[in-house]
Amino acid sequence: MAFIVQATGIDAIKKMLKTKSNITDAFIVALAGNPNTGKSTVFNSLTGLNQHTGNWTGKTVTTAQGKYQFKDKSFTLVDLPGTYSLSSHSEEEEIARNFICFGSPHATIVVTDATCLERNLNLLLQILEITDKVVLCVNLMDEAKRKKIWIDLKKLSKILGIPVVGTSARSGEGLEELMHTVYKLCHNQITTNPIKIKYNEKIEELIQITEEKIAKFTNRKISSRWISLKNIEGDKTFLDSLDKYLGIDSAKILPNEEVDLNLRDQLVSSRVILAENISSQVVSCKKEKEYDFDRKVDNILTSKILGIPAMIALLGIIFWITIVGANIPSTVIAKMLFGLEERLTALSVAYRLPNWLHGTLILGIYRTLAWVVSVMLPPMAIFFPLFTFLEDLGYLPRVAFNLDNFFKKACTHGKQALTMCMGFGCNAVGVIGCRIIESPRERLIATITNFFVPCNGRFPTLITISTIFIAGADVGPLRTVIATITITGIIILGVIMTLVASKILSKTLLKGLPSSFTLELPPYRNPQIGRIIIRSIFDRTIFVLGRATAVAAPAGLFIWLMANTNVRDLSLLDYCAAFLQPFAYLLGMDGYILMAFILGIPANEIVMPIIIMSYMASGTIIELESLAALRILLISNGWTWLTAINVMLFCLMHFPCATTLLTIKKETKSWKWTLVSFLVPTIAGIIITFTVTQISRLSKLIV
Amino acid sequence: MKGKNIPLHMIACGKSAKVKELTTAGSLRRRMLDLGLVNGTIVEAIRKSPSGDPIAYEIRGAVIALRSEEASKIIVDVID
Ligand SMILES: Nc1nc2c(ncn2[C@@H]2O[C@H](COP(=O)(O)OP(=O)(O)OP(=O)(O)O)[C@@H](O)[C@H]2O)c(=O)[nH]1
Ligand SMILES: [Mg+2]
Numbered sequence: 073m074a075f076i077v078q079a080t081g082i083d084a085i086k087k088m089l090k091t092k093s094n095i096t097d098a099f100i101v102a103l104a105g106n107p108n109t110g111k112s113t114v115f116n117s118l119t120g121l122n123q124h125t126g127n128w129t130g131k132t133v134t135t136a137q138g139k140y141q142f143k144d145k146s147f148t149l150v151d152l153p154g155t156y157s158l159s160s161h162s163e164e165e166e167i168a169r170n171f172i173c174f175g176s177p178h179a180t181i182v183v184t185d186a187t188c189l190e191r192n193l194n195l196l197l198q199i200l201e202i203t204d205k206v207v208l209c210v211n212l213m214d215e216a217k218r219k220k221i222w223i224d225l226k227k228l229s230k231i232l233g234i235p236v237v238g239t240s241a242r243s244g245e246g247l248e249e250l251m252h253t254v255y256k257l258c259h260n261q262i263t264t265n266p267i268k269i270k271y272n273e274k275i276e277e278l279i280q281i282t283e284e285k286i287a288k289f290t291n292r293k294i295s296s297r298w299i300s301l302k303n304i305e306g307d308k309t310f311l312d313s314l315d316k317y318l319g320i321d322s323a324k325i326l327p328n329e330e331v332d333l334n335l336r337d338q339l340v341s342s343r344v345i346l347a348e349n350i351s352s353q354v355v356s357c358k359k360e361k362e363y364d365f366d367r368k369v370d371n372i373l374t375s376k377i378l379g380i381p382a383m384i385a386l387l388g389i390i391f392w393i394t395i396v397g398a399n400i401p402s403t404v405i406a407k408m409l410f411g412l413e414e415r416l417t418a419l420s421v422a423y424r425l426p427n428w429l430h431g432t433l434i435l436g437i438y439r440t441l442a443w444v445v446s447v448m449l450p451p452m453a454i455f456f457p458l459f460t461f462l463e464d465l466g467y468l469p470r471v472a473f474n475l476d477n478f479f480k481k482a483c484t485h486g487k488q489a490l491t492m493c494m495g496f497g498c499n500a501v502g503v504i505g506c507r508i509i510e511s512p513r514e515r516l517i518a519t520i521t522n523f524f525v526p527c528n529g530r531f532p533t534l535i536t537i538s539t540i541f542i543a544g545a546d547v548g549p550l551r552t553v554i555a556t557i558t559i560t561g562i563i564i565l566g567v568i569m570t571l572v573a574s575k576i577l578s579k580t581l582l583k584g585l586p587s588s589f590t591l592e593l594p595p596y597r598n599p600q601i602g603r604i605i606i607r608s609i610f611d612r613t614i615f616v617l618g619r620a621t622a623v624a625a626p627a628g629l630f631i632w633l634m635a636n637t638n639v640r641d642l643s644l645l646d647y648c649a650a651f652l653q654p655f656a657y658l659l660g661m662d663g664y665i666l667m668a669f670i671l672g673i674p675a676n677e678i679v680m681p682i683i684i685m686s687y688m689a690s691g692t693i694i695e696l697e698s699l700a701a702l703r704i705l706l707i708s709n710g711w712t713w714l715t716a717i718n719v720m721l722f723c724l725m726h727f728p729c730a731t732t733l734l735t736i737k738k739e740t741k742s743w744k745w746t747l748v749s750f751l752v753p754t755i756a757g758i759i760i761t762f763t764v765t766q767i768s769r770l771s772k773l774i775v
Numbered sequence: 776m777k778g779k780n781i782p783l784h785m786i787a788c789g790k791s792a793k794v795k796e797l798t799t800a801g802s803l804r805r806r807m808l809d810l811g812l813v814n815g816t817i818v819e820a821i822r823k824s825p826s827g828d829p830i831a832y833e834i835r836g837a838v839i840a841l842r843s844e845e846a847s848k849i850i851v852d853v854i855d
Contacts, residue, residue, distance in 0.1 A: 156809045156810060157809035188837050190811070190835050194811065341814065344808070374822060374831075379824070588845045590810060591840040592837060592838065
């Protein structure tokens with residue numbers, strides 16, 4: 073019997089995680105819990121992996137798995153999305169529930185927030201109805217201590233009848249004990265005796281009737297009491313899963329009565345009240361001082377008058393630090409890399425490399441790479457840590473709170489503000505993040521409009537242009553201020569466009585009303601500076617840079633070849649640019665720029681390098697040893713501030729990169745919506761650059 | 776705003792209230808219950824967002840923002 077249980081469990085896990093790896097030799101441990109309680113942090117500490125964490129609800133939307141070793145055994149840890157409950161409101165809840173029910177993990181760690189134990193116990197009590205192989209991990213003990221909240225863990229363990237471990241996952245405190253407890257639980261060295269929720273007579277009676285009917289079909293693979301409860305609640309998706317994973321066709325077996333809403337309320341109430349009861353016995357709290365600090369901060373950051381200005385100011389400060397800070401290292405790196413280029417050239421002359429080889433390798437590939445690194449690395453290395461800092465602090469949900477009314481007016485989901493913020497990192501990630509939105513209509517809108525916030529790959533372009541061009545004319549402090557204002561303005565425009573496009577979609581292709589949602593505003597937490605820096609550098613900066621160089625090298629080669637393959641006096645590059653020129657001119661750009669955007673589809677990072685390459689390759693002889701030279705290069709190729717503005721606008725709004733498009737296809741499972749996602753920002757970009765250009769040309773601002 | 780049987784979004788910031796009834800069905804009701812909004816729960820209105828909606832409430836130790844559409848479906852008695 074035991075063998076069969078295990079086999080079914082692993083099959084189900086494989087189905088769910090789509091893994092091919094052989095995990096039979098390891099114990100499977102699930103990490104469940106409310107959102108934002110530190111599951112991913114525990115996961116990372118134990119497995120040494122880098123699952124993303126962040127101080128907001130719903131950071132993890134997919135399951136991740138990793139291994140760790142304890143004593144002589146290996147354990148496969150599965151990081152589940154955070155949920156408040158195990159009914160089926162949303163995809164995350166279904167994933168978490170199905171894994172615990174049908175994946176039959178050898179143990180489940182329920183991670184709870186020590187500062188909000190009562191609410192967390194509600195989920196724990198539900199899990200205890202499914203399985204008794206549970207360890208309660210009361211995490212964030214350091215935060216609780218700071219807020220003067222004490223929890224009697226021993227008493228809690230006694231009341232619940234399961235092992236309880238207090239941890240501070242971030243500093244690693246208590247994790248050793250947690251692993252040990254899991255080890256013992258998996259080896260049956262600890263027997264648990266979970267608390268039973270006593271429902272009222274009517275419910276208990278119903279449970280009994282149902283249990284009797286279902287018991288002989290379950291083969292003890294799943295708790296029949298739990299099935300009965302779900303049946304009383306009328307949880308259709310659960311009963312479907314039951315059929316799918318265990319082949320138990322409940323419709324045939326169980327009484328198919330109308331769901332009694334009243335009973336359902338009573339079910340939940342019983343749990344909530346029990347949780348309240350337990351928590352009152354074990355939690356002691358010295359005055360409600362804890363909220364004071366958070367509330368004071370929120371009084372400013374989400375206040376009626378200051379809320380939105382503060383948000384814009386914060387964004388501005390981040391950009392300002394980025395621009396000011398990136399300036400010097402950019403110049404230094406540029407000097408270094410271009411100095412190296414001279415040496416390489418000298419070497420190739422000394423070794424008599426043929427001209428074409430020197431051209432492709434050094435003028436083509438090396439130069440593009442040098443540009444990508446010197447222009448993009450410093451701003452990214454400064455911007456991402458700062459942004460992650462805000463995320464870790466818990467500021468993003470406040471952004472959602474501040475902006476929610478606008479999203480409501482655009483008939484979309486409030487969580488779209490969060491998926492929008494995720495897009496700042498990478499639009500593909502933002503698109504995946506849209507899973508936190510339950511209603512399909514609103515999820516599609518969030519997906520389609522995600523590209524309106526500039527990702528990793530586009531930020532450097534924006535920053536470079538605004539620093540060297542828009543602000544380039546002035547020297548001194550004003551220069552960086554102007555650049556900052558420009559960038560901030562572009563981002564605000566991106567947000568406005570998101571709202572406008574969402575509204576238009578809501579009124580046309582995706583008609584409907586906003587659905588209900590609840591947004592949790594987590595307490596502010598001290599960010600982990602060290603980890604933030606490491607994480608942003610490795611996860612983001614190196615990643616983006618790697619991707620950029622991987623694409624930039626062949627692109628550089630391609631451009632160089634195009635520029636140096638002549639057909640009747642003109643290079644191929646010139647032919648293409650000339651072909652695009654008339655259209656590009658209408659949008660206030662030129663053919664090379666438009667071509668760079670098209671060639672940049674694999675990765676937006678390389679748009680700027682391609683522009684530079686094309687200009688340099690098409691005959692303009694300029695030694696680019698400093699950033700100032702870049703400005704001269706652009707001007708000598710006919711750039712005005714109107715060109716710069718249009719490039720920035722078009723950078724903000726054009727076709728999504730290939731990765732994003734593929735992700736959209738994967739998420740929406742539809743080519744049609746992928747096409748819409750392609751068209752919406754593109755059309756917006758064309759309309760806006762066209763309008764800006766024509767108006768300024770007509771008004772003779774620019775000749 | 777004083778009184779009995781009023782929708783939650785009507786109570787003034789800084790005031791607390793006791794949940795009496797949820798006038799909604801389906802998954803929204805479930806979600807509210809899961810957040811701990813069962814009868815008798817004390818809820819405090821903390822603050823309004825800059826444009827007046829949503830409003831943040833303290834519910835069983837957590838701060839949750841609700842749009843007025845949702846909050847209006849929670850009937851409460853104000854506590855003085
Ligand atoms: N002070 C402190 N902060 C912690 C601790 N554990 C986690 N955090 C922080 O809490 C926040 C949430 O952590 P995550 O690991 O992302 O939480 P999660 O449970 O995976 O969240 P979801 O994926 O949204 O369900 C992060 O900002 C962490 O840095 C801890 O023990 N102490
Ligand atoms: Mg997580």
